[in-house]
Amino acid sequence: MREDLGVLAWGRAHRGRHVVADPAVRADAGPAARETAKAGGSTLAHGLGRSYGDSGLNLGGGLVRMAGLDRLIAFDRETGLLRADAGISLDALLKVTVPAGWFLPVTPGTKFVTLGGALANDVHGKNHHLAGSFGRHVTRFGLWRSDRGEAGAEIECSPGENANLFALTIGGLGLTGIVTWIEFRLERIPSSHLYVENIPVDGLDAFFDLAERSLDWPFTVAWVDTLARGDRLGRGIFSRASWAEGGGFTAHSGGGPRMPIDAPGGLLNSVTVGAFNRLYRARPGARFQGRQHYDPFFYPLDRLRDWNRMYGPRGFYQWQCAVPVDSMREATRTLLDTVAASGDASFLAVLKTFGDVPSPGILSFPMPGATLALDFANRGQETLSLLARLDRVVAEVGGRLYPAKDGRLPQAMFRAGFPRWSDLEAVRDPILMSSFWRRMTEEA
Numbered sequence: 474m475r476e477d478l479g480v481l482a483w484g485r486a487h488r489g490r491h492v493v494a495d496p497a498v499r500a501d502a503g504p505a506a507r508e509t510a511k512a513g514g515s516t517l518a519h520g521l522g523r524s525y526g527d528s529g530l531n532l533g534g535g536l537v538r539m540a541g542l543d544r545l546i547a548f549d550r551e552t553g554l555l556r557a558d559a560g561i562s563l564d565a566l567l568k569v570t571v572p573a574g575w576f577l578p579v580t581p582g583t584k585f586v587t588l589g590g591a592l593a594n595d596v597h598g599k600n601h602h603l604a605g606s607f608g609r610h611v612t613r614f615g616l617w618r619s620d621r622g623e624a625g626a627e628i629e630c631s632p633g634e635n636a637n638l639f640a641l642t643i644g645g646l647g648l649t650g651i652v653t654w655i656e657f658r659l660e661r662i663p664s665s666h667l668y669v670e671n672i673p674v675d676g677l678d679a680f681f682d683l684a685e686r687s688l689d690w691p692f693t694v695a696w697v698d699t700l701a702r703g704d705r706l707g708r709g710i711f712s713r714a715s716w717a718e719g720g721g722f723t724a725h726s727g728g729g730p731r732m733p734i735d736a737p738g739g740l741l742n743s744v745t746v747g748a749f750n751r752l753y754r755a756r757p758g759a760r761f762q763g764r765q766h767y768d769p770f771f772y773p774l775d776r777l778r779d780w781n782r783m784y785g786p787r788g789f790y791q792w793q794c795a796v797p798v799d800s801m802r803e804a805t806r807t808l809l810d811t812v813a814a815s816g817d818a819s820f821l822a823v824l825k826t827f828g829d830v831p832s833p834g835i836l837s838f839p840m841p842g843a844t845l846a847l848d849f850a851n852r853g854q855e856t857l858s859l860l861a862r863l864d865r866v867v868a869e870v871g872g873r874l875y876p877a878k879d880g881r882l883p884q885a886m887f888r889a890g891f892p893r894w895s896d897l898e899a900v901r902d903p904i905l906m907s908s909f910w911r912r913m914t915e916e917a
């Protein structure tokens with residue numbers, strides 16, 4: 474156990490002191506939680522720190538870094554059922570499963586997350602409209618709770634055993650206990666390549682129409698140029714893909730270059746983003762049909778390690794909403810209008826429609842409709858007031874924001890978006906806490 478003064482969230486706008494432990498085997502995770510909670514007042518499991526805001530931090534308290542728990546426990550190559558330590562990364566798993574012809578049933582836009590982190594945020598991917606979120610593919614997991622027995626103990630959770638904890642741990646923000654191992658079902662793939670179509674769209678209606686016509690494509694997503702206004706509002710590039718036959722099963726290889734330093738003053742502002750957007754739309758790949766390896770398709774940002782340092786020393790805010798299906802066109806238009814009018818620019822603006830496949834997770838983020846993810850360099854009050862304007866649009870249509878991406882979501886908005894938040898508080902492990910949860914539950 475040691476003190477770490479500078480644990481950072483991925484957005485780098487939140488950082489601070491923690492008492493940290495790094496257990497290396499599953500049996501040590503519980504004791505590490507107890508020790509760090511004793512030293513820090515409370516504690517929290519930590520994966521690979523890819524959550525952008527404060528939901529993965531416990532500022533001033535304890536943190537149990539789970540990435541040392543990285544063993545594959547069982548992998549049935551006939552059925553695709555896999556069991557592994559909760560700290561194993563998707564990156565490490567894919568190197569084993571892809572050569573055997575299996576892929577993750579759901580993957581977020583980076584492979585540098587742990588299984589435990591994927592479960593705690595019930596992550597979604599480009600196939601949400603058909604496959605639902607990650608938790609839907611989980612069959613059972615081990616959960617260490619401090620209030621079982623004298624020194625805490627591990628219990629098994631599945632839809633048939635400890636069902637309430639199963640449902641509240643999926644999307645439960647790491648607060649129901651320390652997840653030690655996870656079992657889930659992989660998806661069989663015909664090769665490690667996809668057939669991809671990138672199609673430029675000239676506005677928001679074109680995006681939604683194409684999304685509707687592409688519902689039988691397993692993977693869909695769009696990049697949006699947030700600087701476009703008027704008739705061009707929502708212009709961007711729509712991508713759809715399905716697994717391709719033939720060509721073998723090659724896993725991705727090692728990482729790309731790293732962003733070596735915090736970009737002084739930040740590289741990303743409306744001028745540089747504008748230039749990037751023009752180049753991005755004009756590049757040959759903007760209109761493309763053909764085969765692509767899964768790595769650049771699912772994980773384009775993994776190519777520049779530590780890309781989050783591009784925003785400079787003050788970091789950035791991510792903001793991701795889900796809005797219901799009956800108001801998604803209008804709400805998305807108002808959101809993009811608000812961003813365009815602000816003069817600020819989002820470097821990575823991603824728009825996708827969510828499907829109606831339910832999650833077993835009670836606090837899962839996706840809802841049938843659309844999701845828009847934006848990020849803005851942290852310019853203090855100016856950025857916060859833009860985000861507050863975006864919040865109001867989402868609140869008015871009964872949408873919600875994604876805690877994994879958040880660093881300043883107002884309490885009232887969280888509670889309205891996740892009305893069953895108090896069910897989670899009722900089963901929260903008494904020694905677990907996060908900075909996010911403190912904000913969401915503290916009495917004003």
Ligand SMILES: Cc1cc2nc3c(=O)[nH]c(=O)nc-3n(C[C@H](O)[C@H](O)[C@H](O)COP(=O)(O)OP(=O)(O)OC[C@H]3O[C@@H](n4cnc5c(N)ncnc54)[C@H](O)[C@@H]3O)c2cc1C
Nearest residue numbers: 520521522523524581582587589590593596597646647652
């Ligand atoms: C480039 C990029 C793209 C992304 N794309 C997507 C996307 O497409 N879809 C999506 O849904 N998300 C996406 N995310 C968000 C990311 O998937 C989540 O934030 C994920 O939870 C991060 O996992 P982690 O292992 O880094 O966990 P951390 O960020 O360290 O922690 C996340 C949460 O998991 C809990 N936790 C971690 N391990 C355990 C454990 N063993 N037991 C109990 N709780 C635990 C923590 O307490 C915390 O609440 C993206 C993030 C990045 C940086």
